[in-house]
Amino acid sequence: MAQAEQRRLPIIRHYIFIASILLPSLCFSQTQEEKIRDAELQAEQMRKVKITKLMDEGIDFMENEQYEEANDKFKEVLATARVxxxxxxxxxxxxxxxxxxxxxxxxxxxxxxxxxxxxxxxxxxxxxxxxxxxxxxxxxxxxxxxxxxxxxxxNYQIDCGPSGKVVCPVCSGNGVIIQRGAFGDIYKTCPYSDEHGYLTCDEYNLLMRGELKPKF
Incomplete structure (x- = not known):
């Protein structure tokens, strides 16, 4: 038994030596984590204090009918707050x-x-x-x-651009008007546009003023 104890002593001393090195570093690591956590908590607390202050200032402005100033404060809260x-x-x-x-x-x-x-x-x-x-x-x-x-x-004239033509707003440039019927869609030729679904600039301006008469 004495010999066995003697054999275990170097192993025990080895583990004690490793522990003496690791324990301080572990403690230091925990301390650093705690410091970081404390710093984050303090920063969050300061943010909450700032948000509360900004909201109170905004409410005061609003109650004094200074609505633009209140709007600026509330927008600042939106820019500052995480939630x-x-x-x-x-x-x-x-x-x-x-x-x-x-x-x-x-x-x-x-x-x-x-x-x-x-x-x-x-x-x-x-x-x-x-x-x-x-x-x-x-x-x-x-x-x-x-x-x-x-x-x-x-009597305003709308400039239609160099082409002098505009997509007809009645048929959306399709040349036909689609109506929903009981037995399916009904297609009717647009009474205002040409066969390509366009209006001339003069026709467009008349249409906008409610003065363009249908062609048929």
């Missing part, structure tokens, strides 16, 4: 409404309801703003349609 705060979707949507950006307002307010449901702190206000944004958006689109119609109805 967008849920409440930002409401504030950005509300501020967009005040800026007259109704389509943008609708998108962001819908996103807030999608994320928070009916339990969100700003749910009721969000619903009211969403209703106003939808109504305002429809009014704006209707106004734009009327303005476009008024412009086209005036």
């Amino acid at each position: 967008i705060p849920t409440d930002l979707t409401f504030f950005f949507g509300k501020n967009s409404f005040h800026l007259g950006k109704y389509e943008q307002s609708i998108d962001w307010l819908n996103k807030y309801i999608e994320l928070k449901g009916t339990t969100g702190q700003y749910y009721q206000e969000c619903v009211n703003l969403l209703d106003q944004s939808n109504k305002a958006f429809l009014i704006v689109k209707e106004q734009e349609r009327k303005e476009a119609k008024q412009i086209l109805a005036s």
Whole structure:
């Protein structure tokens, strides 16, 4: 037994020697990992503090009717945050409404309801703003349609380019108009374009003003 113990002693000493070398390096490695993790946590905490500060500044601007300044702050949050705060979707949507950006307002307010449901702190206000944004958006689109119609109805001449020809918007350049029937598609020759589906520049301008008469 004594001899066996003596044989094991060099092996034990060898492992103790290796351990004495490896343990400090392992401890050092763990310490470095902890430092990196702590640094990442601190950076993330600082980012959250910055985001909260920017949002608060944006809300203050909005409440003071400084909507452009509020918009800049909210955009800065979007550029800074890794994950967008849920409440930002409401504030950005509300501020967009005040800026007259109704389509943008609708998108962001819908996103807030999608994320928070009916339990969100700003749910009721969000619903009211969403209703106003939808109504305002429809009014704006209707106004734009009327303005476009008024412009086209005036005596403006649209330059058709060097070819002097334009693809007919009625038949989309096909020369025929396709109508869906009960027994299949019905093909009718376009009453405005030539056989190739084109209009002359004069014909195009008359058509845009509602003055071009069909050929048959």
